[in-house]
Amino acid sequence: MNDIIPADYANLLEQPIYAHLGTIRPDDTVQVNPMWFQFDGKYLRFTHTTKRAKYRNLQHNPSMSVSLIDPDNPFRYLEVRGKLVEVVPDPTGAFYVVLGKRYGNATQEPPRDSADRVILVMSVEHTSKQ
Numbered sequence: 001m002n003d004i005i006p007a008d009y010a011n012l013l014e015q016p017i018y019a020h021l022g023t024i025r026p027d028d029t030v031q032v033n034p035m036w037f038q039f040d041g042k043y044l045r046f047t048h049t050t051k052r053a054k055y056r057n058l059q060h061n062p063s064m065s066v067s068l069i070d071p072d073n074p075f076r077y078l079e080v081r082g083k084l085v086e087v088v089p090d091p092t093g094a095f096y097v098v099l100g101k102r103y104g105n106a107t108q109e110p111p112r113d114s115a116d117r118v119i120l121v122m123s124v125e126h127t128s129k130q
Helices: 007-014 053-060 094-102
Strands: 019-024 030-035 044-049 063-069 077-089 117-122 126-129
Touching (some): 019 053, 094 117
Antiparallel strands (some): 044 117
């Protein structure tokens, strides 16, 4: 587990809850969207396409932030801040399928936009919590 993540909040990264991912648009305003994610102990990974605004935002500014709210206590949350450190091509949509299954769809199929799919890899540089 990453030393930056408080041990008593690590469970939020292990659960299939939605991450509210914030990126910075080219006009310096913030875009926030709910996202599926997976944490490997060091990086957060998201599935996305190269055709959407969030991808363009990250090409302009690699800063990323996620907020995770405890489903059992909405006053408890973890914020993770970092940067886009890698974009991994995923033209078969395999990671989309992995995440779909993580989020409860045992029969998840690759999406129609698989040809444009990538895995966004986010570093973990700072956290805040409540």
